[in-house]
Amino acid sequence: MFLETMLILSIDTSGKNGSVALARGDAEHFQLIGASPVEGGTFSAQLIPLIARLLSENNLKKSDIDAFVAATGPGSFTGLRIGLTAVKGLAEILQKPIAAVSVLEACVQKSGIKYDDARVFAALDAQRSEVYLGEYMLNKGRASCIDELLVTREEFAKRVQGKVAVTPDEELAKVARSAVVMQIERPNSADIARIGLQKVARGETVSVEELDANYIRRSDAEIFAKP
Numbered sequence: 651m652f653l654e655t656m657l658i659l660s661i662d663t664s665g666k667n668g669s670v671a672l673a674r675g676d677a678e679h680f681q682l683i684g685a686s687p688v689e690g691g692t693f694s695a696q697l698i699p700l701i702a703r704l705l706s707e708n709n710l711k712k713s714d715i716d717a718f719v720a721a722t723g724p725g726s727f728t729g730l731r732i733g734l735t736a737v738k739g740l741a742e743i744l745q746k747p748i749a750a751v752s753v754l755e756a757c758v759q760k761s762g763i764k765y766d767d768a769r770v771f772a773a774l775d776a777q778r779s780e781v782y783l784g785e786y787m788l789n790k791g792r793a794s795c796i797d798e799l800l801v802t803r804e805e806f807a808k809r810v811q812g813k814v815a816v817t818p819d820e821e822l823a824k825v826a827r828s829a830v831v832m833q834i835e836r837p838n839s840a841d842i843a844r845i846g847l848q849k850v851a852r853g854e855t856v857s858v859e860e861l862d863a864n865y866i867r868r869s870d871a872e873i874f875a876k877p
Contacts, residue, residue: 656716660843663733664725671839677851693732719846723864747855749846754784756837761816773817781806
């Protein structure tokens with residue numbers, strides 16, 4: 651799709667805190683140009699100014715961006731909406747493609763596991779004694795999603811028993827003690843950018859209309875709404 655290296659902007663507002671990153675590369679090369687954290691509770695006010703500052707500090711303009719990468723969740727309902735709205739707005743104005751990346755997928759990739767045909771579980775704390783659980787198959791450096799779902803901690807422990815699991819959460823690592831557990835740092839926008847760059851290079855992109863949050867859990871409004 652692209653004959654030269656691409657400049658991409660990555661946004662992750664799925665967690666308590668977020669970040670934005672600028673990177674350049676192609677399917678085989680990746681260079682992080684810069685990244686900025688975004689404090690939780692300030693996403694709506696700080697996200698766009700931080701993007702503008704990051705571009706300015708690197709002598710770049712919005713029009714230089716070739717593609718956008720968005721962390722689609724699971725995570726904070728409000729945070730994800732803000733991040734995805736920003737990506738949609740910028741991508742629509744600039745007419746650029748978008749790569750969508752699950753945070754669970756990013757956990758698997760961040761683990762660094764290189765075995766082909768390896769089945770790996772990724773877990774994130776969903777609060778309320780529940781777990782966001784992703785099951786992925788690794789092959790040739792790519793993580794293909796088998797399933798992503800919301801489970802109780804007890805069910806999580808049963809599902810990963812004797813399997814390989816990765817998580818950034820210390821408590822979940824303890825819960826999964828019957829598995830081969832790898833505790834990692836939570837993926838950030840730079841990790842999301844690395845995966846997204848490969849997806850864009852392969853043409854695995856979505857339109858503004860197709861980009862959606864991967865909440866996994868229904869919102870309280872949906873749960874408690876009258877039939």
